[in-house]
Amino acid sequence: MEVKQISLFLENKKGRLWEAMDVLAKAKINIRALSIADTSDFGILRLIVPDPEKAKKVLTKSNFTVRENDVIAVGVSDKPGGLAGILKILTDADINVEYMYAFVEKSGQKAVVVLRTDSISHGKKALKKAGVAVLSPNKVYTL
């Protein structure tokens, strides 16, 4: 099982991000992590939520273009060089990172990094091989 990420297309328009969030709020969906990629005329909102299926359903129903895809989540020790270590592993394995975002766990011990590599399975394999803690979906959703 892979960690699922929900992404949605947002036109660069006032209030549109709020509308998406409002849909999730009304469906009582909590957000674990998010990132926004923006260009001059549109943005892509990426979300990690506890119930991706439900989020996809309510957003689609509200006319958002939604996509669900696999990402890798890893736990990194919250200290200088933590992230660099992960990226070094991927670089050495010749794996390209399409995008990534990070957040700090509630306990403050670890940071969680969400990664999208060109091939999820290759990325996962390389990380595991190097002894990095790749997090299971359940772990990520309940953080």
Place this chain on the structure above:
Amino acid sequence: MIWDKEAECMRIEEREKLQLERLKATLKRVYKNVPYYKKRFDEIKVKPGDVKSLKDIKNLPFTTKTDLREGYPFGLFAVPRKEIVEVHTSSGTTGKPTVSGYTRKDIEIWGEVVARALTMCGATKVDIIQNGYGYGLFTGGLGVHYGAQRIGATVVPVSAGQTKRHLDIMQDFGSTILTCTPSYALYLTEAVVEAGINIKKLKLKAGCFGAEMWTDRMRDEIEKRFHLIALNIYGLTEIIGPGVAQECEQKNGLHICEDHFYPEVVSPETLEPLPEGEKGELVLTTLTRDGMPMIRFRTRDITTLRKERCKCGRTLVRMDRITGRTDDMLKIRGVLIFPSQIEKALLEVKGVEPHYQIIVTRPHHLDEVEVQVETSKKLFSDEVRHLEEVKKRIEKHIENSIGLRVKVTLVEPKTLPRSEGKAKRVIDKRQL
């Protein structure tokens, strides 16, 4: 099936005789009864009697929308107003609306030509025709209504809009034929899916779609989504309304009811008649209309006439699908472009939905064209790079197809206006 075999399959020579006879009678009548025509004929010194063959029609003056506006509202009626039993007006999007007046006989002819059109779509007495054209001043709703009644089919006058009701009726009544604008038909296909309706349970077998320009690609899409045969109807308020021409099941152009409406194609530049098979502006003359005959009305619609025999057996001349209008030709950086060309290129790109808008601006003394495309599920990706590629791919394809550089903008689905009447595809913001 053919509604009026005698008229629709008439021998060409015989029909030409009939056309000439009717043309002469019409000319005589308008010269006598409509001061506008008398003035125009006198100005260029032609008399109705000068027309001795159908070819002589080229010596008659054209009638344009502007002429009709000058006669607003009833100036072009050829009968006393009390003989007029119904009036319609065009949408008036380009200025004051034009008025069209019908005598009782005109209404009957209208019903007759629409009956021919609906029969081409497979309609018979037993069909349930769900009419999604607007009822009211617009000719679409009532025109189809009269035709359906002429056939004796069951017509359900839902009118335009009211999507929920359309869906309910479609399911509950088991409608077999849908009539509306093609863009609304597409919109309905989306609504059907959204409402979770099983399309296979619907009884629709044919669609009679028109009142706006559309493409074969749109036809494929509607047919695929709705499991029906989608045929093209053509007409205009000034001439009568829908029913001037209709595609038969051969999908090989629209048969013009030329025993009632005499077609010519002229060059939009020189206004000289063009030989068969050449593309130009359609000009129509009514041959049987009493209330408001039209002599050489410039439709502004671009088409080609084709005379070779159709497999359906009808001898009525065919016109190609309208590919543009002489008045919405866009001049972009000096090049003439029809919005339909952009549409065609756009829809050739995989995953692109037929919902788009073209916006023309002139930011720095140079025309720029923006094509807004709805981001379908198929086009969307979580990676910016992929979305940028989609944009580039569409831009490149349009440039390669029609030689015009455009900027493509991805917008959210269902944000571009869906039309219930005529889709507004082009917004020209240039201040010239």
